[in-house]
Amino acid sequence: VDSKQIAEYAYRYQDELRPWQPKKEIVEKIRQLLVTREQFTKQKVALNNIMHAYAKEMVQVDLINKTHQETLVLIKKQIVRIDKELNKVIKQDPDIFQKVKNLKTMPGCGILLAANLIVMTDNFTRLQNPKQLAAFIGIVPYQHQSGSSVFRKPRIRHFGPQYIRKLLRLGSQSVATHNKTFRPYYLRKLAQGKAKALVLNNIANKLIKLACAIARDNTGYIKEHKSIHPMYLKSA
DSSP: OOHHHHHHHHHHTTTTOOOOOOOOHHHHHHHHHHHHHHHHHHHHHHHHHHHHHHTTOSSOOHHHHHHHHHHHHHHHHHHHHHHHHHHHHHHTSHHHHHHHHHHTTSTTOOHHHHHHHHHHTTTTTSOOSHHHHHHHHTOOEEEEEETTTEEEEEEEOOOSOHHHHHHHHHHHHHHHHHOTTHHHHHHHHHHTTOOHHHHHHHHHHHHHHHHHHHHHHTOOOOTTOOOOOHHHHHHO
């Protein structure tokens, strides 16, 4: 594709074009804090594994154990410092602060998931559609079909950011265990023979749908709320 074709395309569809805009500085700061926090978290897990393996050694050096313990304490302190700074930065923008506050009212959503959603959607100015957001994260099952005879069960393609999928999985497990709304759904699907991973993934998609609705309506989570299908609104 040469520059002339690109220019012609841009001219023809100029009414649909959206000019690129950089993310707000505060969103970029939140992103950097989240990335750094995850790096320290991985270091903490790795060091715990090293300490666990070293504890099995028949011969041990006291200095090594002491060094590991001191390093682990330091890493934990850095994570605490990052968490404090993350909350401080979020409070600097009233709109972002309110969205994070609203998202945290949702079951299964803490500060980390809320902040990651803010970064991924640029404070919900992009990827506002829950299906598009779920597809970007990599939690949407895709049907495999070849011709008219080959059909396979829908499978999840784990594309997209891995860390937010991890947070959604943890959130899904939490609400499936403790939440009065999601727990019956979880047990019902398991009783129907659905795989545990599939049901938890369905719950993750429901959480994304909830998050987008909360951000769109600028309100907190309403317990026992039941959405009305658009079809019934038209006939009313």
